[in-house]
Amino acid sequence: xSDLLGLALVTLIIWVGLFAYVYRVDRKVRRLEEx
Amino acid sequence: xxxxxxxxxxxxxKDLKAEFRTRVALNSLGLFALTTLAAVSYTIGPYRLHExxxxxxxxxxxxxxxxxxxxxxLDRSFVKEEESHTAPLLRLSAAPHAVWLGKLxxxxxxxxxxxxxxxxxxxxxxxxxxxLMVSFVAILALGGFALAATTTIVAAIISRAMTRGxxxxxxxxxxxxxxxxxxxxxxxxxxxxxxxxxxNALRAVASFGGIMTVVSALLFPAVWND
Amino acid sequence: xxxxxxxxxxxxxxxxxxxxxxxxxxxxxxxxxGESSRIVFFHVPTAWVSVLAFLISCITSxxxxxxxxxxxxxxxxxxxxxxxxxxxxxxxxxAVFARIMWNAYWNWDPRQTSITILLLIYAAYFALRGAIxxxxxxxxxxxxxxxxxxxxxxxxxxxxxxxxxxLHPDTIINTRGANEFDSRxxxxxxxxxxxxTGLFVWLYTVGSRVEAIRLRRxxxxx
Numbered sequence: 001x002s003d004l005l006g007l008a009l010v011t012l013i014i015w016v017g018l019f020a021y022v023y024r025v026d027r028k029v030r031r032l033e034e035x
Numbered sequence: 036x037x038x039x040x041x042x043x044x045x046x047x048x049k050d051l052k053a054e055f056r057t058r059v060a061l062n063s064l065g066l067f068a069l070t071t072l073a074a075v076s077y078t079i080g081p082y083r084l085h086e087x088x089x090x091x092x093x094x095x096x097x098x099x100x101x102x103x104x105x106x107x108x109l110d111r112s113f114v115k116e117e118e119s120h121t122a123p124l125l126r127l128s129a130a131p132h133a134v135w136l137g138k139l140x141x142x143x144x145x146x147x148x149x150x151x152x153x154x155x156x157x158x159x160x161x162x163x164x165x166x167l168m169v170s171f172v173a174i175l176a177l178g179g180f181a182l183a184a185t186t187t188i189v190a191a192i193i194s195r196a197m198t199r200g201x202x203x204x205x206x207x208x209x210x211x212x213x214x215x216x217x218x219x220x221x222x223x224x225x226x227x228x229x230x231x232x233x234x235n236a237l238r239a240v241a242s243f244g245g246i247m248t249v250v251s252a253l254l255f256p257a258v259w260n261d
Numbered sequence: 262x263x264x265x266x267x268x269x270x271x272x273x274x275x276x277x278x279x280x281x282x283x284x285x286x287x288x289x290x291x292x293x294x295g296e297s298s299r300i301v302f303f304h305v306p307t308a309w310v311s312v313l314a315f316l317i318s319c320i321t322s323x324x325x326x327x328x329x330x331x332x333x334x335x336x337x338x339x340x341x342x343x344x345x346x347x348x349x350x351x352x353x354x355x356a357v358f359a360r361i362m363w364n365a366y367w368n369w370d371p372r373q374t375s376i377t378i379l380l381l382i383y384a385a386y387f388a389l390r391g392a393i394x395x396x397x398x399x400x401x402x403x404x405x406x407x408x409x410x411x412x413x414x415x416x417x418x419x420x421x422x423x424x425x426x427x428l429h430p431d432t433i434i435n436t437r438g439a440n441e442f443d444s445r446x447x448x449x450x451x452x453x454x455x456x457x458t459g460l461f462v463w464l465y466t467v468g469s470r471v472e473a474i475r476l477r478r479x480x481x482x483x
Binding site: 188189192193195198202205206209210212213216217239243246258261 | 374381384385389393394397401402404405406408409412413420421
Binding site: 011019 | 273276277467470
């Protein structure tokens with residue numbers, strides 16, 4: 001059961017990290033497009 | 036339409052005539068195939084394989100030899116034009132579809148010649164004897180045509196790129212792998228006498244070849260007129 | 262807040278929900294060893310997205326050949342790049358699954374073979390792009406190759422697996438038949454498919470915009 005919890009946490013961290021990264025890139029691109 | 040066919044046959048004839056003068060592609064195809072066959076026959080021969088494995092393994096080896104020999108020789112049709120700078124003249128003198136059809140027929144002829152020599156030799160050296168001979172010949176014919184169709188359009192593509200040699204194999208093989216699976220299954224079936232496998236495989240090969248031919252005919256002008 | 266931003270936050274929450282659900286809401290499915298059925302929630306969507314990305318690449322390639330607008334070439338290469346990434350992920354998750362179920366990471370069963378061929382096609386596409394210097398010729402030739410390559414996909418997805426026996430559970434493609442899976446499993450699988458598709462769309466639009474800016478900058482310099 002704790003193995004599953006560990007895996008779930010790792011997956012969540014990967015997902016949130018990926019989301020944050022792409023969101024940052026998105027914001028930067030938007031700024032470049034508006035300039 | 037007949038004008039197109041006549042132009043295409045003229046292109047084929049020109050290529051074949053030029054080829055027989057220097058025999059570069061024929062040598063590449065032939066020597067590669069014969070050398071590989073010698074290596075396979077020497078290491079495996081007709082006796083070393085277990086009886087149950089023979090149909091599948093022998094079919095596989097045959098088609099691997101044919102495919103890799105094609106990688107060695109079937110790109111000549113277009114690469115030669117670019118190298119000898121005769122491509123612009125060809126563009127002026129023939130319609131794009133005639134060029135494509137002509138080069139396709141040229142590859143078909145080369146492959147047919149290779150198969151005529153290689154397959155009987157393979158049969159003798161490896162003890163390869165299909166039960167369903169007609170089906171086997173059909174697979175050779177349809178599979179060979181599909182192989183020629185795919186390699187013709189890829190040869191056209193890479194002749195316009197920079198690093199030609201390795202690129203031909205890199206681009207062709209992924210496209211040809213499904214075909215390889217089909218012809219191997221079909222050939223195995225023709226050896227064991229399994230008519231259902233053979234007919235499934237023939238259908239798959241025919242549709243693959245047909246679709247490749249149609250799509251490459253549609254795409255060729257974009258490659259050629261660049 | 263613009264609607265684009267709202268959609269992105271929804272995607273974040275959606276995927277968090279999918280991840281949590283796939284580990285704690287779903288019961289392990291029958292016929293699968295241990296908890297391995299949970300991998301399917303990540304493996305199937307990545308495989309689906311890689312084919313979708315290939316389709317987009319093919320469509321934008323056709324559009325490029327029609328109207329010769331460089332933006333179509335940008336879209337084709339961005340989509341192909343994403344397709345390569347997701348194809349790689351699908352292969353890896355599939356190999357992990359195969360290790361658990363059949364004790365071998367790789368056994369060349371028809372589906373593993375098909376995904377490898379897809380990977381090789383993507384790699385060949387980028388090899389071709391790398392071998393051509395002139396941008397217009399590169400765009401034209403890679404567009405032709407993308408279309409040609411996509412023609413093989415129906416054969417890879419439908420004909421190859423049928424032509425001989427497969428280790429792959431058939432229910433993977435027939436989840437709508439759903440006789441082996443309970444409703445929770447199907448719900449989460451569908452939700453994951455939607456989430457991954459949304460993620461792909463987002464990555465695709467961001468990537469296309471980045472490359473479009475690069476293209477514009479280069480044209481301004483010239």
